[in-house]
Amino acid sequence: MKIKMKNDNENLNELLKSLYNAEQAELVRQQIQAGDKLFAQFKTHQPDAANIEAVKQNIRDKITSGKHTALPRIIKFIAAAACILIAVSAGIMWMFKNSPQPQVGKIISQNITEENWFSDEQYTQNDKDLAVFEEQYRQLQDLLLAVKLDENGDYESRTGSVDELETSFIEIKTSFWEG
Amino acid sequence: MKGPMSQDEKLNSVIAGCKKKQPQCFERLVDMYASRCYGYFYRLSGNADTAGDLLNELFLKVYQKIGSYRGESFNGWIFRIAANLFSDYIRQKVRYKKLLDEKQAQQTYADSDPPRREHFAADKLDLCLSRLEPELAELITLRFYSQMSFKELAKLRREPIGTTLSKVHRGLNRLRELMENENKNEKR
Numbered sequence: 370m371k372i373k374m375k376n377d378n379e380n381l382n383e384l385l386k387s388l389y390n391a392e393q394a395e396l397v398r399q400q401i402q403a404g405d406k407l408f409a410q411f412k413t414h415q416p417d418a419a420n421i422e423a424v425k426q427n428i429r430d431k432i433t434s435g436k437h438t439a440l441p442r443i444i445k446f447i448a449a450a451a452c453i454l455i456a457v458s459a460g461i462m463w464m465f466k467n468s469p470q471p472q473v474g475k476i477i478s479q480n481i482t483e484e485n486w487f488s489d490e491q492y493t494q495n496d497k498d499l500a501v502f503e504e505q506y507r508q509l510q511d512l513l514l515a516v517k518l519d520e521n522g523d524y525e526s527r528t529g530s531v532d533e534l535e536t537s538f539i540e541i542k543t544s545f546w547e548g
Numbered sequence: 549m550k551g552p553m554s555q556d557e558k559l560n561s562v563i564a565g566c567k568k569k570q571p572q573c574f575e576r577l578v579d580m581y582a583s584r585c586y587g588y589f590y591r592l593s594g595n596a597d598t599a600g601d602l603l604n605e606l607f608l609k610v611y612q613k614i615g616s617y618r619g620e621s622f623n624g625w626i627f628r629i630a631a632n633l634f635s636d637y638i639r640q641k642v643r644y645k646k647l648l649d650e651k652q653a654q655q656t657y658a659d660s661d662p663p664r665r666e667h668f669a670a671d672k673l674d675l676c677l678s679r680l681e682p683e684l685a686e687l688i689t690l691r692f693y694s695q696m697s698f699k700e701l702a703k704l705r706r707e708p709i710g711t712t713l714s715k716v717h718r719g720l721n722r723l724r725e726l727m728e729n730e731n732k733n734e735k736r
Contacts, residue, residue, distance in 0.1 A: 384698060388710050397717055404720020407727060408692045411673040416586040420600045421578060424607045428574045431611055435569065 502541060509537055559622060566614045578607055585630050588693035592634055592686060594674055602637060606630050627694035628704050634686070676726040684719030691716055 381401070385394035513534055553561070562580070565573025585606055589599035609629050617625055677685045691701060698716070702709040 381698075384709070384713065388713065397713075400721055400724075401717055404688065404716075404724055405692065407673065407720070407723060408688075411671050413583065413587040413693075414590040414596070414599070416582055416600060416603055420586075420603065421582055423600075424578050424582065424604050425575050427604060428578070428607060428611050429571050431608065432569050432571050432574075 502544065505537075505541055509534060509541070563614070563617065563622065566610075567617075574607070574611065577610070581626055582607075584693045584695075585626070588627070588630055588689055589634065591674065591677060591689045591693070593637070594678060598637070602630075602633055606633055609633065621696070621700055623694050624696055624700045624704060627690060627696060630694075631686070631690055631704065638682075672727060672730055676723055676730060679726055680719060680722055684715060684722065687712070687715055688719040688723065 381398060382394070385397055388394070389397060516534065559580070562573050562576045566577055582603060586599050586603050589602040589606075590596065593599055593602070606626075606629060610626060613629065677689065680688075687701070687705075690696070696704070698709055698713050701716075702712040705712060
């Protein structure tokens with residue numbers, strides 16, 4: 370087989386000129402061409418027909434065995450995936466069965482640290498309403514305490530204050546839960 | 549009516565068939581590339597059996613990896629696999645030789661037989677290539693058989709294009725000198 374040097378993707382002259390001056394580039398080009406001719410002068414070794422046939426036969430065998438092994442491979446893959454899925458599901462179910470029932474209040478309180486629970490600094494803009502409610506609640510508590518201690522004197526004014534207090538409590542409670 | 553297919557179109561159609569694992573397309577690919585790849589292996593190994601084995605391995609690799617071919621230069625792609633295979637072969641040979649040397653060193657008697665030549669020069673070019681630095685011999689052989697451009701060679705070797713060009717230039721010059729010396733020796 371005669372091999373032609375056909376490096377389509379390059380312009381050797383341009384490449385050489387970018388690396389050497391014009392004179393050097395020409396010299397290097399000639400030397401490379403002379404070297405290439407040396408290779409071309411000698412006959413390229415050929416694989417024998419049996420060798421080529423063996424290569425082709427190997428590929429044919431690979432293709433045939435690939436087709437035969439594809440289905441069992443898919444089945445094995447699906448079976449393995451199903452086993453993993455079953456094992457994971459069983460594991461999750463076992464975990465749920467054996468874990469103690471969560472106590473919501475406890476879990477929530479565990480998630481809030483002590484500093485956060487009492488710190489006014491943690492209030493954001495959206496929590497201002499809550500602060501107002503808390504302040505009102507505190508005032509009402511004071512009022513209730515005063516009523517209980519009979520600070521206002523007579524029975525009538527005392528019962529009126531209690532009613533008023535209760536109404537306020539209900540209002541706050543309703544507003545609070547309505548957000 | 550469609551005109552005759554260009555070489556590139558033929559190659560692309562064969563590659564598309566190979567990706568679909570069509571045996572006749574692989575056979576065509578073997579017909580298209582076997583000579584050049586065998587020549588590359590033969591020139592570097594200097595042994596027909598080794599070249600045949602490497603050729604077989606090469607096409608099995610091509611069969612396995614054809615799915616990962618993304619439309620770059622096919623010459624570059626197939627000869628990159630060939631070059632890697634040859635490097636593996638050399639590494640394996642070096643390991644084997646090391647083991648053999650260690651075993652021989654353990655022997656109490658001196659082996660009187662001269663060491664067998666590993667490289668059987670089929671012609672003058674083979675002989676001179678075997679005397680060249682292995683890296684340069686491999687590079688100029690790869691360039692000739694793969695027909696890759698300097699740009700592709702530089703990319704394959706992960707080095708600047710100027711370095712590749714300079715190595716090819718040096719290798720070919722040295723090869724020419726060796727051939728001239730050989731010619732002079734023949735005349736004497």
